[in-house]
Each structure stands twice: as structure tokens, then as C-alpha cells.
Amino acid sequence: MVKRRKIYEGKAKILYEGPEPGTLIQYFKDDATAFNNEKRAVLDGKGVLNNRISEFVMTQLNAIGLPTHFLKRLNMREQLIREVEIIPLEVICRNVAAGSIAKRLGIEEGTPLPRSIIEFCYKKDELGDPLVSEEHITAFNWATHQEIDDIIAMTLRINDFLTGLFAGARIKLVDFKVEYGRLYEGDMVRTVLADEISPDSCRLWDITTGEKLDKDRFRRDLGGVTEAYAEVARRLGIIKEAGGAEILSFSQE
Numbered sequence: 001m002v003k004r005r006k007i008y009e010g011k012a013k014i015l016y017e018g019p020e021p022g023t024l025i026q027y028f029k030d031d032a033t034a035f036n037n038e039k040r041a042v043l044d045g046k047g048v049l050n051n052r053i054s055e056f057v058m059t060q061l062n063a064i065g066l067p068t069h070f071l072k073r074l075n076m077r078e079q080l081i082r083e084v085e086i087i088p089l090e091v092i093c094r095n096v097a098a099g100s101i102a103k104r105l106g107i108e109e110g111t112p113l114p115r116s117i118i119e120f121c122y123k124k125d126e127l128g129d130p131l132v133s134e135e136h137i138t139a140f141n142w143a144t145h146q147e148i149d150d151i152i153a154m155t156l157r158i159n160d161f162l163t164g165l166f167a168g169a170r171i172k173l174v175d176f177k178v179e180y181g182r183l184y185e186g187d188m189v190r191t192v193l194a195d196e197i198s199p200d201s202c203r204l205w206d207i208t209t210g211e212k213l214d215k216d217r218f219r220r221d222l223g224g225v226t227e228a229y230a231e232v233a234r235r236l237g238i239i240k241e242a243g244g245a246e247i248l249s250f251s252q253e
């Protein structure tokens, strides 16, 4: 194997140069971080599960005509993606109050919101990804008005689609975070969904018991993090058994 050129290393993923111009390889690590890097752990098999879950979701989104950077999964930890210029925003969509909005606005966790709410955070680790408004985004040229309109429309479409997809797996989609990129095709530029969609970036609650099946298990020291991610994968029909031999064999790759 030839050593690949590393383009970027983040908290949970690494990007390598792809096999063709305009492509990259996205590698899913087992590392987990929270509270702006203050809390860290290595969770055996998490990267494998996120790779599979994100592949599943992105494939379905591509199939409904929602453009994404995802091309194909290459192996247990890697996927081939299109190279995009990341728009420096974390786009959060919420259906139920939880996490920072519950704290910020004094709403009890679990309260359904009057309608789906989209929030923007500026992607800047040093600043702890602060909440920003459209005014900030356009004034500082992080994205154009047209891009913001496209991002809102795409995020609401993703929310509707994922709410149904997870409901079919008896899971409530409480909130999620997505990122977008600019895809340059000749002299055209398109906004496409980038990064990942996985239990690291969503709040997923069992529809009847409310049990958390997402990264809050790590943030709040609830234990059973990878087991919960495997449960999501099992309910979506991605893997056959949660916590079984299949997961162990995943994590060793």
C-alpha cells in the first residue's frame, strides 16, 4: 500500500487525498470528544458504526435528490467523497428541546418545539462554535443569502426525511447537526450536504422509553455508547445483531 496524503485531521475523522482529482477519502476514527475537546475517549467500534450509519443515511438522501458529498463506502472505516469547500457553519435543526437550547432558553428537555427550528453556529473550535445569526453570516461573508436559503430548504427536507426514517425504527429525531460544502463543477458552484450524519451528530431517543441512543450517552457518562449506536444500526436494518460478533469483527478493522 502506498502511503496516502493526509489532507486534514479532525476530532472524529481524517480526510485523505482521494484516488482521483476532486475526490477525498473520509476515515472514521473511534475517538470521541465533547465539551470542546475537554472530554475525550476512544470507543471501540464507534468509527465503524458511524461509517455504516452515515453511508446508509447519505445514500437515501442522494436517492431522493438531495445532493451530498457521499460517493461510496470503501471499507469498514472509509468512504469515498467529493471534495468540497466546507461552509464554516454548523447547521442545527431541532424538533424537541434538548442540550444547549434547553439551557439557553430555560425550556425543559423533552418539550416539543412549536415548529422545527434551525440555528447556525460559526465553526471555530477556539471560540466554542458560537451561535450566530444570518446577519453575521452574510456580513462576514461565511455564506451568501442564496446559500443560506439553500441550506435552510435542504435542512428542512433532511429533517422531514430523517424524522420518518427514524420513526420507522421506533426512534425520535430530537435534533441534529449538519454541515454543507461548495461543490465546484466547471464554473458552476452547488451547495451539497457534507460531513456525516450519525449518532455523534444527532439526538436519537427511543420513541417509547425515551432512552438515549446517541452521543449524549458519552457526554453525560451514561455508558453503553457503542452499544447504543449499534442498536440504531440494527433498528435501521444496517446490521443484524446489536453488540454481537458482527460489531467485534467491525471494530478490529
Ligand code: UDP
Pocket (backbone or CB within 6 Å): 090, 092, 098, 099, 100, 101, 129, 175, 176, 177, 200, 201, 202, 203, 215
Ligand atoms: N452537535 C454536533 N456537534 C457540535 C455541536 C452539536 O454534532 O459541535 C449536535 C448535537 O449532537 C445535537 C445537536 O447538534 O444533536 C444540537 O446540539 P446542542 O446545540 O444542543 O449542543 P450540546 O448540547 O451538544 O452542547
